[in-house]
Amino acid sequence: MQMEQKKVTVLGAGSWGTALALVLADNGHEVRLWSHSKEQAESINATKKNEKYLPEITLQDNLTAYSDLADSVRNITTIVVAVPTKAIREVLRKLVPCLYQPVTIVHVSKGIEPGTLKRISEMIEEEMPENVLEEVVVLSGPSHAEEVCLRHPTTVVVSSKNLEKAEEIQDLFMNQHFRVYTNPDVIGVEIGGALKNIIALAAGISDGLGYGDNVKAALITRGLAEIARLGTKLGANPLTFSGLTGIGDLIVTCTSVHSRNWRTGNMLGKGKKLNEILEEMGQAVEGVRTTEAAQQMATEYGVNMPITSSLYKVLFENVPPKYAVEKLMSRDKTHEMEDLVNILINE
Numbered sequence: 001m002q003m004e005q006k007k008v009t010v011l012g013a014g015s016w017g018t019a020l021a022l023v024l025a026d027n028g029h030e031v032r033l034w035s036h037s038k039e040q041a042e043s044i045n046a047t048k049k050n051e052k053y054l055p056e057i058t059l060q061d062n063l064t065a066y067s068d069l070a071d072s073v074r075n076i077t078t079i080v081v082a083v084p085t086k087a088i089r090e091v092l093r094k095l096v097p098c099l100y101q102p103v104t105i106v107h108v109s110k111g112i113e114p115g116t117l118k119r120i121s122e123m124i125e126e127e128m129p130e131n132v133l134e135e136v137v138v139l140s141g142p143s144h145a146e147e148v149c150l151r152h153p154t155t156v157v158v159s160s161k162n163l164e165k166a167e168e169i170q171d172l173f174m175n176q177h178f179r180v181y182t183n184p185d186v187i188g189v190e191i192g193g194a195l196k197n198i199i200a201l202a203a204g205i206s207d208g209l210g211y212g213d214n215v216k217a218a219l220i221t222r223g224l225a226e227i228a229r230l231g232t233k234l235g236a237n238p239l240t241f242s243g244l245t246g247i248g249d250l251i252v253t254c255t256s257v258h259s260r261n262w263r264t265g266n267m268l269g270k271g272k273k274l275n276e277i278l279e280e281m282g283q284a285v286e287g288v289r290t291t292e293a294a295q296q297m298a299t300e301y302g303v304n305m306p307i308t309s310s311l312y313k314v315l316f317e318n319v320p321p322k323y324a325v326e327k328l329m330s331r332d333k334t335h336e337m338e339d340l341v342n343i344l345i346n347e
Contacts, residue, residue, distance in 0.1 A: 007030045008031055008032070008076070009031075009080065010031065010033050010080040011069075011072070011079060014082065015050075015145035017033065018149070021033045022063065029062070032064055034069060035066070038067040042065075044059065045064060057150075074098075075101075081124070082109065084109060084286065085286055088124070096128060099132045102131070106158075108138075110193035110197060111289060113289075117296055119194070120138075135160055135162045140192070141156030141193075141245050141248060142154075142156075142253075159189040185237040192246040193249055195230065195231075196227065197253060197287030199250060200287060201261050204265020206219060207262075208270040209269040210269075216254065219254070219307065220250055227246065229303050230294065230305065260284075261286065264287070265287075274315060291308060307328065
């Protein structure tokens with residue numbers, strides 16, 4: 001069946017925004033990729049390459065870069081927001097005056113806002129008036145931009161309070177390389193996507209310290225327990241964390257050199273300072289801010305999150321990574337199935 005061609009705007013010309021723009025262009029849609037940098041937009045249009053983030057990838061003719069926000073969303077009804085969590089409110093506040101018709105916002109970032117402890121869909125609903133926000137859809141899952149751009153097989157999940165709208169976005173993105181599932185659990189999808197970055201930082205620290213696979217396997221497994229504890233406390237379906245946006249995203253982010261969070265943790269484990277690493281990275285490392293937010297949530301909701309707490313001390317209280325790991329390993333003994341029992345009881 002011939003796919004209906006649509007006009008779609010992607011806000012954010014980083015690696016992930018560019019990769020998703022490429023998927024949409026592969027599907028025959030007219031894609032507008034907005035960058036806050038005029039120079040970057042002009043370069044993309046002139047060379048058909050995003051030299052800063054994905055220099056080896058050639059972009060399609062039906063993908064055009066914009067630096068003028070109003071022009072990029074003119075006559076558009078579907079907008080993909082692919083900017084870092086810390087920039088979302090600022091971008092949305094600039095976007096709202098440019099809209100003259102209701103739009104569906106598809107957000108693809110993974111984080112929680114420190115202070116407010118809002119998920120990204122909640123931030124979007126706060127910033128956008130009801131008369132211009134038709135629906136919010138979350139797209140998340142185990143996916144590295146570098147592999148998506150090479151058309152390697154990738155599976156992700158879309159989630160929304162409105163199943164029909166989720167299925168519409170599923171159709172928009174899905175092709176032979178990029179498989180999209182739906183899941184109605186917005187809270188679980190967002191929490192899984194955000195908190196896995198915390199565990200990826202911890203896994204990177206472990207690798208940087210040279211501790212090997214045993215510790216990393218434990219961090220991934222016990223990290224999933226922490227994510228599920230907090231997620232179910234917030235109202236998520238526990239089964240979501242056994243899916244693509246839970247264990248799937250956790251595995252890929254904790255084990256891949258493509259992961260900025262893993263690389264940041266790895267350099268921390270090798271003795272580099274956080275501010276130096278973030279400056280060198282040149283892109284958002286969502287796990288740092290999310291660790292701050294998750295630590296606040298653990299305290300506020302009374303949820304036991306020892307990995308998160310240990311990482312928080314490394315990032316924000318200058319505790320040496322090796323000491324934090326040793327303290328984590330010397331905690332009081334407990335039963336492995338205790339978490340599962342508690343989650344089932346809460347259900």
